[in-house]
Amino acid sequence: MYKYVAKYFLINRVYKFCGATAFPSFLIGLVAFIFSAYFAIYILPADIEQNEIYRILFIHVPSAILSELIYIFLAVNGFIFLVWRTKIAAIFLNAAISIGLVYTAIVLMSGSIWGKPTWGTYWVWDARITSTFILLIQYIGLVALRSSFNSRQTADQILSIVAIIGAVNIPIIKFSVNWWNTLHQNASITTSGSAIDSEMLIALPMMLVSLLFMSFHIFARNIQYEILNRTGKTAMMREIING
Amino acid sequence: MDSIETVIFTYFLSISFILILCLSSYIRYLNMLKNCQEDLDD
Secondary structure (H helix, E strand, C coil), X not given: CHHHHHHHHCHHHHHHHHHHHHHHHHHHHHHHHHHHHHHXXXXXXXXXXXXXXXXXXXXXXXXXXXXXXXXXXXXXXXXXXXXXXXXXXXXXXXXXXXXXXXHHHHHHHHHHHHHHHHXXXXXXXXXXXXXXXXXXXXXXXXXXXXCCXXXXXXXXXXXXXXXXXXXXXXXXXXXXXXXXXCCCCCCCEECCEECCCHXXXXXXXXXXXXXXXXXXXXXXXXXXXXXXXXXXXXXXXXXXXXX | CCCHHXXXXXXXXXXXXXXXXXXXXXXXXXXXXXXHHHHHHC
């Protein structure tokens, strides 16, 4: 199983795949974002309680989903790197950190703007917001750690360990609204149904997909950077660059 | 504060963050590629 999967993740194959897909992914993502944003802002009807401001939901929720999923992705890759010493897992881990950082910043920024008219304040130290803020600190910590070691092997090991330990914050973020009394509302979409009207709901997956495509562009370019940075003046680099 | 302008501003700010990261990742990669090609030429 491992050998079967590993053959698709050879460094030069991954480099070529990223090179071929990065730009189309960016274009698709940008067009989809413009379409989704237009749909969310101008086509969907206003909410009966929150009027226009509820439209922030369509950027806030997909960013929140991605910020948490990316952290899980980091932890999984950290685990794979520590257990199997797979170089590509360390490359994936390093390549995804900055994307998670930006989405977490977007979640907090959009949530603050949304909070002012609905809660009467930009910020409150409730469980959901505080745990998301801790996630932001974790991402900043990973970015700082990445460049704090002379040895790349040591940096990858430390990053992996920190990413795995930090993953404990993800269920805390998810269930914070159930475990504690929070100003932040409970989940609108659960396994038993959605509190959001189906007409409005469609913009959420549209925005999520558009952000995924744009994130892939960043991820692919970061992977290519990491591969070039790690191969040094080797025959593999010659092979990678010359195709 | 609860106007459509605030919503548009939030979307604009969010996409700006993402586009800046897209651009910086691409420039960082291009610089690294250029350095590697110079190294190989040497």
